[in-house]
Amino acid sequence: MDLSPRQLVRNVFRFGSGELLNRILSITTVVLLGHLYGVAVLGLYGLAITVTTYLMPVVDFGLRHVGARLMARFPSSASEIIRRVQRRRYLMALAALPFVLLYAAVAHLPWPFKLFLLAFSAIGTLYAFSLDWAAWGSENLLLAGSVKAIIPACLLVAILIAWRFGNILVCLVIANLAGYLLQALVFRLWWRRHYRQIPHPEQGVAAIVEALEWRRTSIMGLAWIANLAFNTVDMLMLGVLANPQQVGLYSASYRVLNQVLIAYYMLTGVLYPQFARQDPQRRRSMLRPRIFAGMFAIGCVLAVPVILLRRPVLGIGFGHPFVAAAPLLLILACCIPLDFLTSYLSNAYLAWNMERSVLKCALLAAGTDVLLNLYGIPRYGALAAAVNTVISYLVYLAVLSYTSRHIHAN
Numbered sequence: 001m002d003l004s005p006r007q008l009v010r011n012v013f014r015f016g017s018g019e020l021l022n023r024i025l026s027i028t029t030v031v032l033l034g035h036l037y038g039v040a041v042l043g044l045y046g047l048a049i050t051v052t053t054y055l056m057p058v059v060d061f062g063l064r065h066v067g068a069r070l071m072a073r074f075p076s077s078a079s080e081i082i083r084r085v086q087r088r089r090y091l092m093a094l095a096a097l098p099f100v101l102l103y104a105a106v107a108h109l110p111w112p113f114k115l116f117l118l119a120f121s122a123i124g125t126l127y128a129f130s131l132d133w134a135a136w137g138s139e140n141l142l143l144a145g146s147v148k149a150i151i152p153a154c155l156l157v158a159i160l161i162a163w164r165f166g167n168i169l170v171c172l173v174i175a176n177l178a179g180y181l182l183q184a185l186v187f188r189l190w191w192r193r194h195y196r197q198i199p200h201p202e203q204g205v206a207a208i209v210e211a212l213e214w215r216r217t218s219i220m221g222l223a224w225i226a227n228l229a230f231n232t233v234d235m236l237m238l239g240v241l242a243n244p245q246q247v248g249l250y251s252a253s254y255r256v257l258n259q260v261l262i263a264y265y266m267l268t269g270v271l272y273p274q275f276a277r278q279d280p281q282r283r284r285s286m287l288r289p290r291i292f293a294g295m296f297a298i299g300c301v302l303a304v305p306v307i308l309l310r311r312p313v314l315g316i317g318f319g320h321p322f323v324a325a326a327p328l329l330l331i332l333a334c335c336i337p338l339d340f341l342t343s344y345l346s347n348a349y350l351a352w353n354m355e356r357s358v359l360k361c362a363l364l365a366a367g368t369d370v371l372l373n374l375y376g377i378p379r380y381g382a383l384a385a386a387v388n389t390v391i392s393y394l395v396y397l398a399v400l401s402y403t404s405r406h407i408h409a410n
Contacts, residue, residue: 071137
């Protein structure tokens with residue numbers, strides 16, 4: 001890699017300082033919702049966040065990773081990259097709105113909850129105005145990480161206001177809108193200032209145009225959506241096939257799991273621009289067995305306290321009713337070491353122009369999860385979703401590992 005260990009740590013700190021604040025605010029929001037409004041409201045909120053999370057790769061449809069990769073390779077052509085990428089993102093945001101309406105209509109929720117889900121999730125299309133991908137690719141990591149905290153900060157303020165005056169669902173919708181608009185404004189101000197520093201004339205326009213062709217970016221988009229579906233499709237399926245209580249219990253368990261993985265996700269995020277610049281020889285060096293053994297061992301060490309402390313973490317963190325989610329967290333904790341491996345491989349493959357391979361692997365894993373959930377969730381609820389998540393992780397790891405043979409062969 002181009003980064004020394006000291007530079008890597010410094011970049012992780014820059015990216016992670018904002019990301020850590022984002023996580024703290026997000027988990028505080030979830031904890032307060034669980035304590036103040038119960039399992040059903042937390043389940044609804046978790047479902048809305050999941051739908052919003054799916055909107056992001058739909059709006060991007062490969063442009064976030066391709067655009068960041070281009071920003072890393074052609075920094076002098078940043079303005080041309082942003083112009084072309086953002087134009088496509090606006091169109092995709094409009095195309096995504098009917099899918100939000102469709103999911104809100106079929107979700108197994110009472111009408112007030114359906115309206116909240118529709119309004120809250122539709123606001124997520126405003127992500128199209130964000131330039132987080134440009135800051136990420138140009139390695140403005142402190143900005144890329146810290147601006148993420150704006151939306152959860154607004155949502156946390158909304159909970160405090162609703163606690164005093166009521167109307168929690170309305171407050172959350174308004175706060176979500178304010179958060180997205182403020183986030184977009186901050187990135188726009190950064191870019192307007194950054195634009196004057198770019199030298200002219202710009203170079204690499206032909207390569208940029210080729211990289212942003214629909215047939216190329218659509219593969220990346222499908223790969224990222226399939227990768228996201230592998231991780232979170234069980235939440236969406238619980239929203240349709242189970243009740244809000246089951247969704248709430250599963251959401252609480254998954255929130256705990258995600259907090260354990262925060263440092264690792266920050267590392268892979270920092271490494272992506274570096275991966276994008278690597279030649280074939282360096283790529284092979286990043287797939288040494290000792291790297292995987294070390295990551296798996298660290299994942300196992302982190303999973304142990306989650307397993308041992310699952311009941312107090314859920315009870316203290318979310319409230320006594322959420323202790324019922326302890327069996328779910330026990331099962332999901334087994335995914336921690338597996339996620340260390342799959343996230344590393346999928347992130348590297350996307351940076352190495354191997355999105356077709358990631359798409360095939362993720363589709364197989366997500367398809368396995370969907371089929372198992374269709375059978376298991378109506379019978380066993382969230383417990384089936386947790387077990388099926390572990391199975392799909394094993395499938396994903398197996399096919400990603402098999403794909404690495406092509407890199408060693410070249």
